[in-house]
Amino acid sequence: MFKTKISGVGSFLPEKVLTNFDLEKMVETSHDWIVQRTGIERRHVIADGEGTSDMIVRAAQKALEDAKMSVDQIDLIIVATLSGDFKMPATACVVQAKLGAKNVMAFDLNAACSGFLYSLIVADQFIKTGFYKNILVVGAENLTRILDYKDRDTCILFGDGAGAFIVSRAEPNETNVILTGHAHAEGAHAELLWAPAGGTKVPFSQKVLDEGQHFMKMNGKEIFKNATRTMATCCKEALEATNMSADQIDWLVPHQANLRITEAVANQFKFPMDKVISTVHETGNTSAASIPIAFDMAYRDGRLKRGQTIMLTAFGAGLTSGSIILKF
Numbered sequence: 001m002f003k004t005k006i007s008g009v010g011s012f013l014p015e016k017v018l019t020n021f022d023l024e025k026m027v028e029t030s031h032d033w034i035v036q037r038t039g040i041e042r043r044h045v046i047a048d049g050e051g052t053s054d055m056i057v058r059a060a061q062k063a064l065e066d067a068k069m070s071v072d073q074i075d076l077i078i079v080a081t082l083s084g085d086f087k088m089p090a091t092a093c094v095v096q097a098k099l100g101a102k103n104v105m106a107f108d109l110n111a112a113c114s115g116f117l118y119s120l121i122v123a124d125q126f127i128k129t130g131f132y133k134n135i136l137v138v139g140a141e142n143l144t145r146i147l148d149y150k151d152r153d154t155c156i157l158f159g160d161g162a163g164a165f166i167v168s169r170a171e172p173n174e175t176n177v178i179l180t181g182h183a184h185a186e187g188a189h190a191e192l193l194w195a196p197a198g199g200t201k202v203p204f205s206q207k208v209l210d211e212g213q214h215f216m217k218m219n220g221k222e223i224f225k226n227a228t229r230t231m232a233t234c235c236k237e238a239l240e241a242t243n244m245s246a247d248q249i250d251w252l253v254p255h256q257a258n259l260r261i262t263e264a265v266a267n268q269f270k271f272p273m274d275k276v277i278s279t280v281h282e283t284g285n286t287s288a289a290s291i292p293i294a295f296d297m298a299y300r301d302g303r304l305k306r307g308q309t310i311m312l313t314a315f316g317a318g319l320t321s322g323s324i325i326l327k328f
């Protein structure tokens with residue numbers, strides 16, 4: 001069995017910003033309420049005419065640069081997203097063409113906000129078995145185009161962006177590798193966070209459009225409870241699997257949904273907040289993109305360093321959840 005290392009990291013946030021003050025003019029809300037309840041101050045919005053794949057290409061190029069690798073070395077592209085360019089084909093194939101990657105397998109993976117973590121676990125298997133050597137793993141979302149800007153329960157929370165890792169086969173003597181990965185699904189709670197129509201079960205119609213049933217719907221309170229429960233449990237699971245205690249973890253990079261969720265998770269397994277990466281004030285919730293964006297921002301500002309032990313944890317619609325511990 002081979003081991004998997006993170007050989008490059010990159011991210012992209014669109015230039016356009018939507019502040020809480022902008023939202024005050026659109027729905028009955030306030031900057032203070034949003035900051036107090038979520039920690040979010042602004043979120044980025046994709047440029048007109050661009051798609052998820054355009055953000056991915058920029059994040060992927062940065063990750064390739066960081067890995068000092070050319071696109072020809074990539075064997076597989078996995079795009080974690082719930083907001084790809086098209087219903088078909090997969091956004092990963094659009095990315096393959098835009099990057100000019102030859103001889104790759106390319107597919108999308110939808111595990112909502114846990115998608116990047118799920119994708120890393122999948123990529124890890126392809127590396128471990130020796131099937132592939134270098135994999136581009138992306139989390140990217142174009143959520144602002146699927147939000148109802150009349151629904152203050154959801155529209156204040158989400159933003160757009162993309163983050164990418166290049167994961168590669170480690171040399172036998174390398175110790176900076178993925179140490180463990182865990183993922184779960186609890187579909188019985190799917191209706192707590194979903195888009196009820198616009199798929200194949202309830203296809204698009206004038207009625208769907210008029211009623212806004214294609215927009216994201218969320219039971220915020222229940223999602224909050226489930227997010228803290230599952231992410232804390234997943235962190236404990238990863239610590240047990242590696243026989244590590246929380247004080248051996250240098251940084252926690254959780255899914256960026258809400259600062260209060262992050263604090264509650266950290267608190268549940270007594271992890272200090274000064275070792276937690278939080279970028280939610282700048283990005284809002286970017287679903288599958290949130291972990292690689294937060295990771296890249298903290299890597300580039302010097303907090304995350306090579307050799308450190310880092311725990312990732314995510315929660316999302318599905319309900320999905322998971323955790324990874326890696327040495328960076």
Ligand code: UT7
Pocket residue numbers: 028029030033034037038113152153156193218219220221223224227257258261285287315316317
């Ligand atoms: O990746 C996973 C995706 N989802 C999430 O992470 C969301 C998880 N849930 C949450 O983050 C929180 O539940 C929210 C931020 C969505 C809401 O916070 P909350 O503390 O659960 O607020 P609440 O729903 O209990 O509402 C409290 C009050 C209510 O007013 P009353 O009944 O106390 O008078 C709401 O009507 O705040 C009101 N309210 C708002 N006020 C201003 C609800 N939404 C807003 C708003 N602006 N946007």
